[in-house]
Amino acid sequence: MKIAIYPGSFDPVTNGHVDVIDRAAKLFNKVIVAVIRNPEKRAQFSLTERVGMLKESLAHHKNVMVDSFDGLLVDYARKKKATTIIRGLRAVSDFDYEFQMALTNRKMAPKIETLFFMTDYKYSYLSSSFVKQIAKLGGDISSLVPKAVREKLKNRKVGG
Numbered sequence: 243m244k245i246a247i248y249p250g251s252f253d254p255v256t257n258g259h260v261d262v263i264d265r266a267a268k269l270f271n272k273v274i275v276a277v278i279r280n281p282e283k284r285a286q287f288s289l290t291e292r293v294g295m296l297k298e299s300l301a302h303h304k305n306v307m308v309d310s311f312d313g314l315l316v317d318y319a320r321k322k323k324a325t326t327i328i329r330g331l332r333a334v335s336d337f338d339y340e341f342q343m344a345l346t347n348r349k350m351a352p353k354i355e356t357l358f359f360m361t362d363y364k365y366s367y368l369s370s371s372f373v374k375q376i377a378k379l380g381g382d383i384s385s386l387v388p389k390a391v392r393e394k395l396k397n398r399k400v401g402g
């Protein structure tokens with residue numbers, strides 16, 4: 243049983259995240275999308291909202307689960323018996339941070355591998371903060387996020 247964890251803030255989930263998950267779901271028996279409970283990083287959406295939007299957007303996948311965690315990612319991965327941590331790469335600007343995190347995690351848990359998915363060109367400029375900014379300014383985000391996020395943003399003034 244190959245289990246992978248895809249950790250992130252998902253504040254909110256975008257089509258870029260969903261694309262990574264769609265691809266990972268084909269390679270692993272189980273993918274756990276894990277929302278980081280990080281009180282230091284102020285999130286726009288509550289943990290419950292972020293988990294809810296992910297669950298709705300990923301309901302079509304039988305082997306994808308949504309969860310949340312706090313503490314060390316490698317401890318959570320061990321608890322879930324995951325062999326792989328999934329992350330996405332868009333531009334060179336992602337690299338430094340991702341490199342540092344992957345090496346730190348490997349030092350702490352040498353048996354857990356970090357696997358990077360290169361973004362699809364359609365999503366290379368897409369980030370959660372970009373979506374929030376566009377929504378705040380009244381722009382059209384319909385091609386950038388799943389339906390569940392579109393509806394949530396419609397009913398709510400973002401970043402006000």
Ligand code: ADP
Pocket residue numbers: 249250251252253256257258259262328329330331332336359360361362365366367368369370
């Ligand atoms: P974090 O705060 O952990 O970076 P994010 O939700 O912003 O959480 O991102 C989670 C992961 O998804 C990161 O590895 C990020 O690089 C990746 N990611 C975000 N947007 C995209 C995208 N458009 N294409 C591919 N990967 C992405």
